[in-house]
Amino acid sequence: MAKKPGQVRDHAALMDSIYRGQKYIYDATRKYYLFGRDDLIRGLDCQPGDAVLEIACGTGRNLAKVQHAYPGTRLFGIDISAEMLKTAAGKLGTSAILAPADARQFDARAMLGRPTFERVILSYSISMIPDWDRALCHAAKLVAPGGSLHVVDFGSYSARPGLGPKILRWWLEQFHVSPRLDLPMVAEDLGSGPGWRREGRDGMGGYYRLERLYREQPQPD
Numbered sequence: 700m701a702k703k704p705g706q707v708r709d710h711a712a713l714m715d716s717i718y719r720g721q722k723y724i725y726d727a728t729r730k731y732y733l734f735g736r737d738d739l740i741r742g743l744d745c746q747p748g749d750a751v752l753e754i755a756c757g758t759g760r761n762l763a764k765v766q767h768a769y770p771g772t773r774l775f776g777i778d779i780s781a782e783m784l785k786t787a788a789g790k791l792g793t794s795a796i797l798a799p800a801d802a803r804q805f806d807a808r809a810m811l812g813r814p815t816f817e818r819v820i821l822s823y824s825i826s827m828i829p830d831w832d833r834a835l836c837h838a839a840k841l842v843a844p845g846g847s848l849h850v851v852d853f854g855s856y857s858a859r860p861g862l863g864p865k866i867l868r869w870w871l872e873q874f875h876v877s878p879r880l881d882l883p884m885v886a887e888d889l890g891s892g893p894g895w896r897r898e899g900r901d902g903m904g905g906y907y908r909l910e911r912l913y914r915e916q917p918q919p920d
């Protein structure tokens with residue numbers, strides 16, 4: 700079902716209310732609990748000229764690391780929070796094309812100037828997007844033939860019994876974050892479709908989950 704404009708506005712306002720103040724300390728604090736982001740970036744294996752889109756790019760932390768790890772890539776980012784985009788724009792300057800958009804429905808060609816990308820990233824964002832599986836399906840449609848979709852987010856550790864996971868769950872609730880324990884199943888659904896291949900694995904004993912979906916290059920007849 701299509702999102703009503705009011706619902707999108709409400710979600711954008713919620714994200715802005717969280718990040719208006721947090722954006723100043725985001726990079727310095729999140730490095731202590733958003734693990735696996737550098738693991739994702741290592742697995743991108745970009746070539747010069749590749750277009751890399753981060754959906755829900757936040758402060759632009761990951762795109763800046765991509766630029767450093769893979770010189771010559773072309774960077775693109777969208778986020779629903781205007782507050783986060785201000786920080787990303789300050790960090791990335793003219794090296795990235797950024798636009799305000801809802802991950803669940805946006806026109807990449809109109810907003811970013813191209814319909815598909817060699818690499819598409821979703822990093823610790825599906826846990827904040829209400830109907831995240833829709834965002835994941837949309838992301839898959841933006842992968843160019845021969846390209847790949849890379850997702851990292853909280854894994855099964857967050858649902859285990861014990862004090863550590865309980866504290867983590869409490870902490871994440873403060874930021875409206877809900878770990879998506881069915882990510883492997885949804886990724887398997889997408890990755891078992893024709894022309895796709897999937898690899899998924901846990902990191903740090905299930906603290907984070909990494910999913911990679913590869914879109915095959917059509918073979919010439």
Ligand SMILES: C[S@@+](CC[C@H](N)C(=O)[O-])C[C@H]1O[C@@H](n2cnc3c(N)ncnc32)[C@H](O)[C@@H]1O
Nearest residue numbers: 714755756757778779780783801802822824827
């Ligand atoms: C925890 S931050 C992750 C930022 C960045 N990807 C990272 O790894 O540091 C979550 C981001 O998702 C964005 N977000 C949440 N819901 C969104 C949506 N529906 N569409 C686009 N961005 C969204 C938030 O504004 C925020 O910037």
